[in-house]
Amino acid sequence: LSYAQILGTGSALPTRAVTNQQLADELATQGVITSDEWIVERTGIRQRYLANPDETTTALGSQAARAALSAAGIAASEIDLIIVATSTPDQIFPSTACLIQAELGAVNAAAFDLQAVCSGFVYALSAANSFIRAGQARYVLVIGAEVFSRLLDWQDRTTCVLFGDGAGAVVLGASPEPGLLACRLRADGRQAKVLTTAGRLAKGQIEGHPFLQMDGQAVFKLAVTVLDKVARECLEIAGMEAKQIDWLIPHQANIRILQATAKKLGLDESQLVLTVAEHGNTSAASVPLALDKAVRDGRIQRGQTLMLQGVGGGFTWASTLLIY
Numbered sequence: 001l002s003y004a005q006i007l008g009t010g011s012a013l014p015t016r017a018v019t020n021q022q023l024a025d026e027l028a029t030q031g032v033i034t035s036d037e038w039i040v041e042r043t044g045i046r047q048r049y050l051a052n053p054d055e056t057t058t059a060l061g062s063q064a065a066r067a068a069l070s071a072a073g074i075a076a077s078e079i080d081l082i083i084v085a086t087s088t089p090d091q092i093f094p095s096t097a098c099l100i101q102a103e104l105g106a107v108n109a110a111a112f113d114l115q116a117v118c119s120g121f122v123y124a125l126s127a128a129n130s131f132i133r134a135g136q137a138r139y140v141l142v143i144g145a146e147v148f149s150r151l152l153d154w155q156d157r158t159t160c161v162l163f164g165d166g167a168g169a170v171v172l173g174a175s176p177e178p179g180l181l182a183c184r185l186r187a188d189g190r191q192a193k194v195l196t197t198a199g200r201l202a203k204g205q206i207e208g209h210p211f212l213q214m215d216g217q218a219v220f221k222l223a224v225t226v227l228d229k230v231a232r233e234c235l236e237i238a239g240m241e242a243k244q245i246d247w248l249i250p251h252q253a254n255i256r257i258l259q260a261t262a263k264k265l266g267l268d269e270s271q272l273v274l275t276v277a278e279h280g281n282t283s284a285a286s287v288p289l290a291l292d293k294a295v296r297d298g299r300i301q302r303g304q305t306l307m308l309q310g311v312g313g314g315f316t317w318a319s320t321l322l323i324y
């Protein structure tokens with residue numbers, strides 16, 4: 001039985017960075033009042049990247065994938081499977097994975113999208129791991145790509161300041177050396193309403209509320225209660241302890257949630273990879289964006305133990321423990 005190992009990482013951000021102050025000034029012209037101070041204090045976010053119309057989920061995902069393929073030294077034609085975690089596909093179908101496959105020329109790959117909102121990338125990593133361990137794929141491209149700005153109600157200050165756009169990717173390859181050690185996926189559909197885009201497509205139009213809606217406090221409470229628990233479940237599967245973790249790479253929604261989780265696990269804040277200040281919440285893209293940043297700036301080294309965590313709409317949450 002092979003392990004699934006991360007062979008290369010990549011990421012992509014839209015060209016336009018928007019600071020809190022710029023956003024606050026722009027929103028003020030629509031009568032929506034917010035401030036840099038409020039956003040930083042409550043969330044840790046200082047800026048986010050917002051996509052132009054041509055910076056689609058497919059375009060950002062393809063750019064991140066090319067960077068990951070290049071880092072891995074793998075040709076697109078060698079990829080057996082592409083899994084794209086996204087809740088903002090460019091079209092209902094074909095899947096973003098198929099559109100990215102065409103962009104890359106990954107002609108030998110199967111391709112599908114996976115939707116678990118902000119847990120999507122960690123879910124997708126687990127799915128890819130299963131394909132590799134079952135011998136069904138040798139090289140898998142796992143992408144988290146989102147253009148959440150398309151789902152935002154810019155009149156709703158409680159949500160529109162929180163999110164950004166971007167994409168991250170990894171190439172996973174079959175290896176005799178340990179890579180992914182354990183995955184734990186969780187969901188609770190009874191909490192569907194705390195974070196939702198409730199509108200439905202009918203007769204060519206969206207019926208009902210078309211934008212993202214969130215009960216921020218309920219999401220906050222759920223996130224802080226489940227994240228350390230699922231991390232411990234994952235450690236238990238691998239027969240490891242929290243103190244063996246070198247880097248914690250959680251979904252980047254709110255700095256207070258991330259700090260609380262690190263503390264509960266007995267990890268130092270310096271072991272947290274944090275990108276929420278620069279990127280905001282990029283949903284399924286946030287974990288691979290953070291991973292790629294810390295790999296490229298040299299913090300994450302080969303042989304180190306990483307805990308990746310997602311949490312979000314559904315409600316869904318998940319952890320993956322791996323040797324990089």
Ligand code: ACO
Binds near residue numbers: 034157216283
């Ligand atoms: N600017 C200024 N004031 C604001 C803003 C804003 N952007 N948004 C809300 N406020 C006001 C509110 O109206 C409220 O005013 P009031 O007291 O006069 O009624 C006040 O600020 C406090 O609002 P709260 O909602 O109580 O603020 P809270 O401290 O809970 O912070 C936040 C809100 C940041 C959303 C927090 O609850 C949070 O981070 N929750 C988790 C969100 C999260 O992680 N979401 C992503 C999940 S991942 C996914 O799947 C997408």
